[in-house]
Amino acid sequence: MIVYEFKVKAKQLQYQAIDEAIRTAQFVRNKCLRYWMDGQNVTRAELYRYNTKLRSEFPFVKDLNSHATQASVERCWSAIARFFDNCKKRVRNSEVSSECKTNSRQQIPGKKGYPRFKKNTRSVEYKTSGWKLLDPKHIKFTDKKGIGKLKLIGTWDLAFYPKDKIKRVRLVRRADGYYCQFCISVDVKEALPPTHQTIGLDVGLKEFYTDSMGKAEPNPRFYRQGEEQLKFHQRRVSRKKKGSTNRKKAINKLGRKHLKISRQREEHAKRLARCVVQSNDLVAYEDLRIKNLVKNHCLAKSINDAGWYQFRKWLEYFGVKMRRVTVAVHPAYTSQNCSNCGAVVKKSLSTRTHICACGCRLNRDENAAINILNRALGTTGHVGTWILDPNASGDLSPTITGSPCNSKIGL
Numbered sequence: 001m002i003v004y005e006f007k008v009k010a011k012q013l014q015y016q017a018i019d020e021a022i023r024t025a026q027f028v029r030n031k032c033l034r035y036w037m038d039g040q041n042v043t044r045a046e047l048y049r050y051n052t053k054l055r056s057e058f059p060f061v062k063d064l065n066s067h068a069t070q071a072s073v074e075r076c077w078s079a080i081a082r083f084f085d086n087c088k089k090r091v092r093n094s095e096v097s098s099e100c101k102t103n104s105r106q107q108i109p110g111k112k113g114y115p116r117f118k119k120n121t122r123s124v125e126y127k128t129s130g131w132k133l134l135d136p137k138h139i140k141f142t143d144k145k146g147i148g149k150l151k152l153i154g155t156w157d158l159a160f161y162p163k164d165k166i167k168r169v170r171l172v173r174r175a176d177g178y179y180c181q182f183c184i185s186v187d188v189k190e191a192l193p194p195t196h197q198t199i200g201l202d203v204g205l206k207e208f209y210t211d212s213m214g215k216a217e218p219n220p221r222f223y224r225q226g227e228e229q230l231k232f233h234q235r236r237v238s239r240k241k242k243g244s245t246n247r248k249k250a251i252n253k254l255g256r257k258h259l260k261i262s263r264q265r266e267e268h269a270k271r272l273a274r275c276v277v278q279s280n281d282l283v284a285y286e287d288l289r290i291k292n293l294v295k296n297h298c299l300a301k302s303i304n305d306a307g308w309y310q311f312r313k314w315l316e317y318f319g320v321k322m323r324r325v326t327v328a329v330h331p332a333y334t335s336q337n338c339s340n341c342g343a344v345v346k347k348s349l350s351t352r353t354h355i356c357a358c359g360c361r362l363n364r365d366e367n368a369a370i371n372i373l374n375r376a377l378g379t380t381g382h383v384g385t386w387i388l389d390p391n392a393s394g395d396l397s398p399t400i401t402g403s404p405c406n407s408k409i410g411l
């Protein structure tokens, strides 16, 4: 699945129509959520039926394409499903799993994520109906919201793919305008010769990442710069009177800044990830979601968070595309264990060098990166975070005695 995004050019009235469609999509989602909360054991099918009822009850819901309202129901359902899923996995707020107590079942820290009402939805999603591609640069929305014909600005070539491969069309509102996304269901693969290289990555605060060869990739300058600019614009917003036009303008400026920075980061993450995947057959990295919650809770709010997330996303994307193996390993003790002999060498966050009794002397992050790579090589085949999967560990646990943590992920 690939997503092509275009900027949309249209008249003011059409933008208002898009806003109205987005509002309707949000209305349907929230109504469904309310229905689920009030009812008992509401199923997905019941939500679909409720959607039909909404359509007959509210004319403005009926105006939106029927598959688009269905897509809103699905959004609502996926929020509910995620909540149930988290409950099943027994996600907990406390930091139980950092110690890996001898619980028979794995517990993952984090919130359960009870679904919430949305008040600032930014997009509406159409499926395969309700729109028509007039030519590769124009799209017409045919439902009764009155969006009409939109001009698409961008260099992607939609004509390259058969029209039935376009599975979803999304209209997105951002601080600097409106965008149209096309989700195209195609398998893009790049055939590359094997490189006979493997790599482990340790993402950090000081460097963007350090790899198992000892190479450090620095944080780009715009990370800090962007942070300062955001603060500046944030202050401007807070000084303006609530509800005033000037405040609105300031909020828009802040939004644009956010957009600019997130685009820069996305580009950076994408470029790096492509490089790494291209030159290695196996890429190992920590499961950062857990790392942030378990390992260094107080640092989790770091400016790097978003960057890491994007980086990992692109690593996995390119991994699939270029047929390379990407492994997310459990982050426990990667920086404390010695990569040479496996002994535990305790060190605080400020200790930058790893010195072990066995004679191993490495940069702290390089040591961690080697551990990550070793752990990946040891667990691949049970790819990724298998240790956290309750089913997988449930099947295995009877055969393992002692602390589940040490016996499963020890080196």
Ligand SMILES: [Zn+2]
Pocket: 338, 339, 340, 341, 342, 343, 356, 357, 358, 359, 360
């Ligand atoms: Zn050692």
